[in-house]
Amino acid sequence: MAVQADDILLSIEDLHTYFFVDGNVAKSVRGVDLSLGRGQTLGLVGESGSGKSVTAQSILRLIQQPAGRIVQGRIVFEGTDLASIAEEEMRRIRGNSISMIFQEPMTSLNPVIRIGEQIAEVVRLHRGLPAREALDYATDMLAKVGIAEPARRIAQFPHELSGGMRQRVMIAIALSCAPRMLIADEPTTALDVTIQAQILDLMRSLQRESGISILLITHDLGVVAEMAHRVAVMYAGQIVEHADVATLFERPLHPYTEGLLASVPGLDRAPTPDRMLPAIAGTVPNVLDLPPGCAFQDRCPKVHDRCRREEPPLATVELRHDARCWLHVV
Amino acid sequence: MTLYLLQRLLYLVPLLLGAVTIVFVLVHMAPGNPVDYIIGESGADKEMIARLTADMGLDRPLYIQLLRYLGQVATGNLGYSFVSNMPVLELILDRLPATLLLMASQLVFSISLGVGLGVLSARRPNSLLDNSITVFSLASFAVPVFWLGQLLILGFGYYLDWLPIQGMVDLRAGYTGFDLVLDVARHMVLPVLTLTLYNLALILRLTRGSMLEVVGQEYVKVARAKGLSENTVMIKHALRNALLPVVTVVGLEFRALIAGAVLTETVFAWPGLGRLTFDAIHARDYPLLMGMFIFISVLVAVGNLVTDLLYALLDPRIRYR
Numbered sequence: 069m070a071v072q073a074d075d076i077l078l079s080i081e082d083l084h085t086y087f088f089v090d091g092n093v094a095k096s097v098r099g100v101d102l103s104l105g106r107g108q109t110l111g112l113v114g115e116s117g118s119g120k121s122v123t124a125q126s127i128l129r130l131i132q133q134p135a136g137r138i139v140q141g142r143i144v145f146e147g148t149d150l151a152s153i154a155e156e157e158m159r160r161i162r163g164n165s166i167s168m169i170f171q172e173p174m175t176s177l178n179p180v181i182r183i184g185e186q187i188a189e190v191v192r193l194h195r196g197l198p199a200r201e202a203l204d205y206a207t208d209m210l211a212k213v214g215i216a217e218p219a220r221r222i223a224q225f226p227h228e229l230s231g232g233m234r235q236r237v238m239i240a241i242a243l244s245c246a247p248r249m250l251i252a253d254e255p256t257t258a259l260d261v262t263i264q265a266q267i268l269d270l271m272r273s274l275q276r277e278s279g280i281s282i283l284l285i286t287h288d289l290g291v292v293a294e295m296a297h298r299v300a301v302m303y304a305g306q307i308v309e310h311a312d313v314a315t316l317f318e319r320p321l322h323p324y325t326e327g328l329l330a331s332v333p334g335l336d337r338a339p340t341p342d343r344m345l346p347a348i349a350g351t352v353p354n355v356l357d358l359p360p361g362c363a364f365q366d367r368c369p370k371v372h373d374r375c376r377r378e379e380p381p382l383a384t385v386e387l388r389h390d391a392r393c394w395l396h397v398v
Numbered sequence: 399m400t401l402y403l404l405q406r407l408l409y410l411v412p413l414l415l416g417a418v419t420i421v422f423v424l425v426h427m428a429p430g431n432p433v434d435y436i437i438g439e440s441g442a443d444k445e446m447i448a449r450l451t452a453d454m455g456l457d458r459p460l461y462i463q464l465l466r467y468l469g470q471v472a473t474g475n476l477g478y479s480f481v482s483n484m485p486v487l488e489l490i491l492d493r494l495p496a497t498l499l500l501m502a503s504q505l506v507f508s509i510s511l512g513v514g515l516g517v518l519s520a521r522r523p524n525s526l527l528d529n530s531i532t533v534f535s536l537a538s539f540a541v542p543v544f545w546l547g548q549l550l551i552l553g554f555g556y557y558l559d560w561l562p563i564q565g566m567v568d569l570r571a572g573y574t575g576f577d578l579v580l581d582v583a584r585h586m587v588l589p590v591l592t593l594t595l596y597n598l599a600l601i602l603r604l605t606r607g608s609m610l611e612v613v614g615q616e617y618v619k620v621a622r623a624k625g626l627s628e629n630t631v632m633i634k635h636a637l638r639n640a641l642l643p644v645v646t647v648v649g650l651e652f653r654a655l656i657a658g659a660v661l662t663e664t665v666f667a668w669p670g671l672g673r674l675t676f677d678a679i680h681a682r683d684y685p686l687l688m689g690m691f692i693f694i695s696v697l698v699a700v701g702n703l704v705t706d707l708l709y710a711l712l713d714p715r716i717r718y719r
Contacts, residue, residue, distance in 0.1 A: 130622055134522075162625035175616040180638050180713055190624045225714040241624070 077249055077281045078127070079103040083141035083151075085119075085126045094355045096122040098305040100141075101382070104249070109275065109282040111296030111313065113289065113328070117352050119305040120285045124251045126151075127283075128168060129158050146248070164194040167242035171254035173234035177226035183210075184222025187241050194245045209240040214270060232263035236270065243274060253285045268295060289332050293317060301325050304353055304363035307382060311389040321391035323368045324348070362394070370395060402718040406703050414695055418471070421691045422464050425684060431456065432480045432682040454480060454684075467688065476692070477685035479678075486689035489674065496566055497670030501659060503586060504593035512598045513644065516605025517632060523610060531602070539599030543658050547592040547665035554588060561587050564667040589666040593658055597651075604647055608640040615639070641712055649705025653698045 085097040097119045104110045114120045125131045126138055127150065143150040145166065150158065162168075170176045177186060187206035191197045197205060203222065210218035213236040226234055235255065242250055252271065256264040268291065275282060284295055292299055292313065299316045301309040301324065309322040320326045327348040340346065350367040359365060362375040374394050382392040433450050451457050455466065470477060476486035515535070519528045538546075555563030562568065562585050573581045612618065613636055621635040622628075656672075663672030671690065678686040710716045 128623055130619060159625045159627065162623055164625055168620075168623040170616055170620060172616055176620045178617040178621070178635050178639070179715060181635070189626070193625060227715045238620075241620075 075105045076103050077106045078145045081142045083123065083126060083143065084139045085122050085131060085136060086139050087136045089135050092356050096305055096355055097126065100307055102300055102307065104281050104283055106281055107279040108298065109284055109296045111292035111299040112283060112285045112302060113287065113292055113299060114302035115287060115352055118302040120302045121253055124253050124283060124285050127251060128162050128166060163190050164245045165247050166249045166251065167247045168251040168253065169238045169242045169255050171257050173231050173238055173258060176238050177234055179226055182222065183224055183226065183237055187244055190241055190244050209244050213240045231259055232266065235259060235267055239270065246278065247280065249281045249283065251283045256291060257288065289328060304358065305355060306363065306392060308392045309390065315389055321385055321389065321396050322393045323370050324364050399718060410699055413699060414692065417695045418468065418692060419464065422467065422688060423460065425687055426460055430682050432684060435681045436480070476689040479686045480683045481681045486686050489686060490671065490689055490693055493669060493671045493674045496668060497659060497672060500586065500589055500668060500670060501655060503590045504597065507590060507594040508597040508601055509648065511594065512601025513605050516602045517609055517637060519606040520609035520613065521632065535599040535602045538595040543592055543596050544661045544665050546595060547662055550588050550592055563588065566669055589662050589668055592662050596658055597655065600651065601644060601648065604644045605640060608643050609636055612636045612640040638712060642709065645705055645708050645712065649702055652701035656694055656697065
């Protein structure tokens with residue numbers, strides 16, 4: 069399932085997104101390269117603060133204004149560089165060609181607007197449907213994402229729905245204009261496990277039907293294993309490893325990825341003597357003040373001199389498997 | 399809902415009873431009394447003073463006066479003014495339209511301007527526009543209404559001579575029909591401006607703060623991710639959520655609005671309830687004063703009730719039963 073160049077829907081090239089706050093610069097995203105194939109799911113994995121959400125929000129140019137800015141790089145979607153088009157053109161893409169769902173279904177829906185209207189406003193805007201038809205369309209969308217009694221639900225307010233149902237509504241909103249790409253920013257993190265499985269199932273079956281590409285942002289490796297075709301691991305604003313999902317789980321190259329995988333409990337793995345899961349020591353470095361050399365040096369069990377002097381490049385170690393680590397640069 | 403309304407209206411009875419008692423005692427404790435005011439400087443013999451005092455029932459113990467007053471109010475009778483001998487209710491109803499006109503106009507202006515400027519301010523926090531609006535609103539809030547009123551009178555009435563400065567109509571011109579409406583409107587400009595400038599600041603600052611909080615919410619980000627224009631995002635998605643605290647405070651500040659009206663009406667010689675109250679305090683006209691207090695209490699209580707009902711209208715999560 070190799071991705072050919074003409075099958076690429078979105079490619080991000082050398083993206084830098086910085087936040088300028090009180091004279092300081094937080095380099096949240098520092099030179100990210102990514103590509104997403106048509107009908108594919110790319111998992112973007114990393115800890116909080118690794119820059120994965122900022123990367124996603126940069127695509128739709130939804131980074132917090134005026135502090136946040138894309139300072140460098142291209143975001144090419146179907147031949148158009150989203151980083152350089154006018155705001156008005158960008159608005160035609162948001163919710164239409166590319167849509168986004170967020171982590172917190174409890175707060176993503178507007179508490180004072182009826183469910184039906186929250187879906188209908190998008191189709192009125194992008195598809196130009198008249199009010200009555202847009203509402204009928206919203207009802208159909210609710211049925212499509214598996215909500216029972218959709219005709220009754222469209223007249224309800226978000227507080228009358230459970231968390232899982234609200235995330236289904238969010239998905240209905242996101243998919244209502246048949247976008248080519250969906251950005252899912254931690255879509256199941258706030259849900260309990262059974263609901264989580266249902267939502268992932270729903271996303272998968274919708275992808276099979278429509279061939280939509282998904283950029284799935286998560287810190288949950290279990291979700292990635294289940295959903296993604298390719299995985300990119302982010303650390304301190306950079307991609308540190310990029311591979312097919314099976315390869316990454318079998319042969320992780322970067323010590324950070326190794327650490328992440330080791331910290332996942334597994335039934336097939338013998339528990340450690342103290343019954344504690346191994347954790348990666350230390351915390352993510354401050355993006356306001358990064359050390360010279362590799363960003364992972366202070367937490368890396370395999371650190372050596374070169375890591376403290378020079379920053380490693382993202383190098384192709386084997387076919388379709390890149391890593392940013394001096395151990396794998398020849 | 400109907401049950402809730404009935405309940406709230408029933409609560410009014412003990413509330414008013416308490417308010418009337420407290421105010422009655424306070425008013426009678428204040429130095430000076432109506433007899434002195436009526437007799438004035440001319441002086442009168444002791445017998446005359448005693449007879450007047452007895453006529454007004456002021457020679458009885460305070461609690462007897464209070465009970466008699468409550469009994470009288472319970473039958474719907476607010477009594478007669480000591481000064482003019484007119485029925486208190488009639489005096490109040492006579493002045494009510496003028497005050498309502500002033501209050502309603504300034505509410506419309508201060509709410510629409512306050513909310514509008516607040517939203518504008520919140521769109522680009524700490525920008526030049528935001529800071530200018532902030533300075534302007536704080537300045538207009540810090541200035542006492544009576545002083546601001548006098549400044550406006552001096553500026554627009556005296557030096558520029560653009561606008562009338564006293565009263566509600568030009569009595570000498572004897573306008574009728576549409577000309578009368580225009581004349582009243584001209585007389586309204588300065589008092590309404592004074593009150594608006596004063597009340598604007600609070601609403602503006604509240605709207606700004608509330609908007610800034612709401613704009614950080616996830617559903618606003620979602621609204622932007624839908625491709626909606628910034629105006630739609632701000633007004634349809636953010637403002638309705640941001641208005642809740644504004645409505646609360648405006649409701650609670652209802653009494654302050656009335657206090658502002660008393661001062662403003664005095665400065666501009668506006669023939670409304672504010673002036674009536676001011677004159678009643680001056681003359682220690684107990685029945686009229688008490689009537690005014692009852693009236694204001696009811697107004698404030700009804701204002702709070704309307705606030706609560708507006709709440710339910712704005713936020714579907716709030717339901718009363």
